[in-house]
Amino acid sequence: MQNTPPVRPAFEELYDKSGEPLGAILGPEAWILVRDIILTRFAPAVAKEIPEPLSDWNELVQFWDFKYAVDRDCACPLCGNSTENWERDEPRKFRLTAANLGGLVTFRCMSCKAKLLKRHFKDVIKVEAKPFQEERSIRNLGRPA
Numbered sequence: 264m265q266n267t268p269p270v271r272p273a274f275e276e277l278y279d280k281s282g283e284p285l286g287a288i289l290g291p292e293a294w295i296l297v298r299d300i301i302l303t304r305f306a307p308a309v310a311k312e313i314p315e316p317l318s319d320w321n322e323l324v325q326f327w328d329f330k331y332a333v334d335r336d337c338a339c340p341l342c343g344n345s346t347e348n349w350e351r352d353e354p355r356k357f358r359l360t361a362a363n364l365g366g367l368v369t370f371r372c373m374s375c376k377a378k379l380l381k382r383h384f385k386d387v388i389k390v391e392a393k394p395f396q397e398e399r400s401i402r403n404l405g406r407p408a
Contacts, residue, residue: 319362326364329383340392342375 273290289297324333337357338345349357349370357370357379366383376395381388 313360315359316362317359320359320368323362323364323366323368329366330386331388334381334383334388337370337372337379337381338390339372339375339377339379340390341377341394342372344372344374 274293275288277285277287279285327333335348335350336346337349339357344356346352346356349355349359354373356373358373359368360371360378361367361369368381368383370379370381371377372379372392378393378395380391380393382391
């Protein structure tokens, strides 16, 4: 009987032209050995729901200087979801995602996940809705959609 050395898992290290490590390609045997460790350590974290920026909204309301009353109504032209006062809805029909003193207020429609933009100008409010789009992977941020 021939004494064979143990099989070492196949992998190939990758380097850039200056010798800096880029990564590695793992063969099936190597992947089986490290899969659980890699997935546990580097798997994307479960997205935490970011709290609504109510302090930003309250600051806008405090310094409101538009010629019309504070508007709290929201309506999604994409799915028809609507409310007279988004702050009082429980559960929320629209979640506040941003507000600033310049008058830009954005919401997420909880029905179709569309992005609702309310631009408050001196005399008028312009509303725009953008259909829901999955967040782009960090790997694709530099590439056109």
